[in-house]
Amino acid sequence: MKYGVVYYSFSGNTAQIAERIKAAKKADIERIETVASYPEDFDALLKQGKAEVERAFLPEIKPLNLDLASYDKLIIGTPTWWYTAAPAVFSFLKQHDFHDKEVVFFQTHGGEPGNAIQAMEAACPGAKFGNTMAIYFDYYHKNRLLTDTQEIDHWIASL
Template identity: 40%
Template sequence: MAHAADANAGGKKVLILYYSWSGNTRELAKQIQAQTGGDLVELETVTPYPTAYNQTVEQAKKELEANHLPPLKTRVDNLASYDVIFLGSPNWWYTLAGPVRTFLSQNNLAGKTVIPFMTHGGGGFANSLKDIKAFCPNATILEGLAILGTRAKNAQGDVARWLHTLGMAK
């Protein structure tokens, strides 16, 4: 992991890119956007996940077991213009949600600073940091933030402290 001094928000173009099924990761993304001034982009799949929790859990498990990457509706055409990418995902089966894995598999983030954030039900980052490093071997990965999904709406203080530590607050 790189140190916070390696990524100063001053003069850098910031993207907050995330996938959210239940809204928890979206909530964190909006808090990060409010405190950094970065551009906010939500990943959407061509075929939305089911609205029922258990069906989504099963679909996510099958996708992971089959190494299936769900096609994305979202495109980030100006990705090259960003220096820093906050990358958000729920923890699904101890790793990144399928839409985030799809994005990482289709985009080269070499030379970018990637800062992970995650919502979870108790598993923290699990394997997600290792997986991000595998998808982004030539990116600088900074310290991430993992928040319990049930705490996401009230995580402004945690987000502010984390961004301050990284030198990324506006």
């Protein structure tokens, strides 16, 4: 089974999980990058993120190198932004056709996961969805991982 991992990560939490999947599954991996960068200031980032989510804005993203068609299973990860997936992930999903593709979503969040998984699945008509996962990082305490690593590894093994 050939796995591809595609993810967006602003502050590194989603990247950490994506790398864990890569190591366990010998997956190819690629990070989604926006063309325009987001503000480093956290309050400004929250504000811009909210505005983008509210109007379903699709930021321009850099082209990916992975050939998605060459993977048996795609694992796609996002941070939660305002109870849904990050806008850059929707940009990525809208650029590809996932019909008949096996797709697994995961999200990282700070305690309020919202409907990110359902929203991403809705953006991939015709795909076959696998076992999803929500992973909790406490962003009030230096992004400490709150979900049990055993639970995460158990999920990865199930993919």
